Amino acid sequence: xxxxxxxxxxxxxxxxxxxxxxxxxxxxxxxxxxxxxxxxxxxxxxxxxxxxxxxxxxxxxxxxxxxxxxxxxxxxxxxxxxxxxxxxxxxxxxxxxxxxxxxxxxxxxxxxxxxxxxxxxxxxxxxxxxxxxxxxxxxxxxxxxxxxxxxxxxxxxxxxxxxxxxxxxxxxxxxxxxxxxxxxxxxxxxxxxxxxxxxxxxxxxxxxxxxxxxxxxxxxxxxxxxxxxxxxxxxxxxxxxxxxxxxxxxxxxxxxxxxxxxxxxxxxxxxxxxxxxxxxxxxxxxxxxxxxxxxxxxxxxxxxxxxxxxxxxxxxxxxxxxxxxxxxxxxxxxxxxxxxx
Numbered sequence: 001x002x003x004x005x006x007x008x009x010x011x012x013x014x015x016x017x018x019x020x021x022x023x024x025x026x027x028x029x030x031x032x033x034x035x036x037x038x039x040x041x042x043x044x045x046x047x048x049x050x051x052x053x054x055x056x057x058x059x060x061x062x063x064x065x066x067x068x069x070x071x072x073x074x075x076x077x078x079x080x081x082x083x084x085x086x087x088x089x090x091x092x093x094x095x096x097x098x099x100x101x102x103x104x105x106x107x108x109x110x111x112x113x114x115x116x117x118x119x120x121x122x123x124x125x126x127x128x129x130x131x132x133x134x135x136x137x138x139x140x141x142x143x144x145x146x147x148x149x150x151x152x153x154x155x156x157x158x159x160x161x162x163x164x165x166x167x168x169x170x171x172x173x174x175x176x177x178x179x180x181x182x183x184x185x186x187x188x189x190x191x192x193x194x195x196x197x198x199x200x201x202x203x204x205x206x207x208x209x210x211x212x213x214x215x216x217x218x219x220x221x222x223x224x225x226x227x228x229x230x231x232x233x234x235x236x237x238x239x240x241x242x243x244x245x246x247x248x249x250x251x252x253x254x255x256x257x258x259x260x261x262x263x264x265x266x267x268x269x270x271x272x273x274x275x276x277x278x279x280x281x282x283x284x285x286x287x288x289x290x291x292x293x294x295x296x297x298x299x300x301x302x303x304x305x306x307x308x309x310x311x312x313x314x315x316x317x318x319x320x321x322x323x324x325x326x327x328x329x330x331x332x333x334x335x336x337x338x339x340x341x
Contacts, residue, residue, distance in 0.1 A: 061100070062101065064101060064105060064106045064109055065106075065109055067091075067101045067106045068106040068109040068110040068113055069113065070088070071085055071088075071103070071106065071110050072110060072113045072114060074086045074087075074088065075114070076135075076319070076320075076321055077317075077319055078114070079309070080140065081139065081140060081141075081144045081309050081310070082125075082137050082138060082139055082140065082144065082148070082309065083110075083114060083122060083137075083138045083139075083140065084135060084136065084137055084138070084305075084319050084321075085136050085138065086133070086134060086135070086136075086321040086322070087103070087128055087132070087133055087134055087135075087136040087302070088133060088324070089131060089133050089297055089298075089324055089326070090130060090131065090297075091103060091130065092130040093124065093127045093128060093130070093136075094127070103124070103136075104124060107121050107122040107123070107124070107138065108121035108122075110122055110138075111140075120140065120141060122138040122139065122140060123138065123139040123140075123141070123142055123144070123145035124138065124139075124145070125137045125138065125139050125145050125148040125149055125152070126148075126149070126152050128302060129247070129298075129300075131263075131297065131298035131300070132298065132300050132301070132302060133300075133301045133302065133321075133323065133324050133327070134161070134301045134302025134303060134321045134323070135302045135303070135304065135305045135319050135320070135321045136302070137305065137307075137319070147311075148307070148309075151307055151308070152244065155242065155243070156307065156308065157305060157306070157307040158240070158304075158305070158306040158307070159240060159241055159302065159304075159305055160238060160239070160240055160302075160303050160304040160305075161238070161239040161240075161241070161249060161300060161301060161302055161303055162228075162236065162237070162238060162239070162300075162301045162303045162323060162327075163236075163237045163239055163249065163253065163261045163262075163299060163300045163301070164234055164235070164236055164237075164261065164262040164299040164327070164330060164331070164334070164336065165234060165235045165236075165237050165253055165257075165259040165260065165261055165262065166233065166234055166259060166260055166261075166262055166268075166276070166278060166279070166282065167233065167234070167235065167257075167258060167259035167260075168227065168230050168233075168235050168259065169225060169227060169235065169237070169253075169257045169259050172226065172227040173225065173226040173227065174224075174225060174226075175222065175223070175224050175225075176221075176222070176223045176225065176252040176256040176257065177221070177222045177223075178196045178197075178198050178221060178252065178256050179196070179197045179198065179199065179214075179215070179218035179219060179220055179221055180194050180195065180196060180197060180218060180219055180221045180245050180246075180247075180248065180251055181194070181195060181197040181215050181217050181218040181219070182194050182195075182217075182246070183195050185270065185271060186271075187271050187272055187273075188272075189273055191273065193266065193267070193270070194245070194246055194247040194248075194250075194251045195251060195255060195270070196251065196255050196256060197215045197217075197218035198212065199211060199212055199214060200212060219243070219245045220243055220245075221243050221245040221248050221251075221252065222241075222242035222243050223239060223240070223241050223242065223243075223248060223249060223252045223256075224239070224240040224241075224242060225237055225238065225239050225240070225252075225253075225257075226238050228336075228338045229336040229337060229338045230336075231334055231335045231336050231337075232279075232281050232282055232285045232334040232335060232336075233279040233281050233282050234262060234282055234334050234336065235259065235336070236331065236336040236338060237253075237259075238303075239253075247267070249261070249300065250264050250266070250267045250300070251267060253267075254267040254268060255267070255270075260276065261298060261299055261300050262276075262282075262296060262298075262299040262330070263276065263296040263297045263298040263299050264276065264298055264300075265293075265294060265296075275290075275293040275294035275296075276293055276296065277290070277293070278290060278293055282334065285333050285334050285335070286330070286333055286334070287333075297326060299327055299330060301321075301323040301324070301327055302321065303320065303321065303323070304318065304319065304320045304321075305318075305319045306318045306319070307319075
């Protein structure tokens with residue numbers, strides 16, 4: 001019997017077919033990449049926004065354990081008294097019509113994931129709007145929750161927010177101190193909004209300042225602000241709410257300073273429910289068409305909380321959460337670089 005050679009013989013056509021298959025796969029991958037780039041250019045900011053909408057819808061359909069696991073991954077600080085999470089965009093704190101999943105409902109599961117199956121449910125200490133992201137404090141016990149709620153109520157918690165505004169506040173730093181009240185908006189679709197209830201007005205007859213009879217339902221509202229960066233008809237603002245009125249930051253910026261928060265479609269108009277109207281330079285930088293502006297998310301982030309913890313308040317804790325990826329992308333596109341300031 002003839003000896004077998006050490007070479008491995010292949011059919012000449014097999015290598016050619018494999019090479020052709022690799023080339024075809026490379027070509028298909030390039031075509032997919034080109035289509036993806038073309039789609040992103042065509043859709044601009046609306047593409048990621050639509051994906052985010054699908055993700056939010058999926059989150060509402062998800063099992064509560066899945067939501068709790070997502071929150072556990074967003075825990076940024078823990079001790080014997082509190083758990084602090086970086087609240088995601090679009091997840092409501094409390095339930096309501098059409099809401100399947102909310103933070104309040106998954107707190108028992110989240111506590112068990114963080115500690116053990118016998119852990120006491122976590123407790124809410126304050127709230128953030130559904131569209132607001134950032135620092136959120138949860139207490140491990142009812143007693144701790146009561147203490148922290150009292151700190152918020154007595155204004156012993158320093159709160160710092162970041163917001164991207166449409167327009168530049170003038171002056172660049174100051175305090176807005178205008179009471180607020182909720183009123184019904186009469187339009188083709190009646191709805192309720194918070195609005196300003198100032199104590200003074202300019203007389204149309206002689207231009208003098210006149211005191212207005214105080215609205216009994218109005219709440220005192222005070223916001224300190226300063227501009228961190230300006231570009232592309234937008235600004236990055238640092239906001240410190242001294243009081244805690246519903247939608248205070250959004251209303252003070254939109255109606256008090258004339259600089260609504262980017263993506264705040266509710267408070268960019270008074271008499272109608274419509275997408276926010278954006279300057280041409282902002283649309284260009286965001287690669288967005290005005291007809292797609294409704295997909296822009298609210299750019300409001302609870303950046304830092306500073307509060308005294310412990311039974312006697314002896315431990316001052318400074319809690320910081322980085323803004324979400326969409327917030328950072330917008331900063332880059334609008335060239336709002338705070339390092340330059």
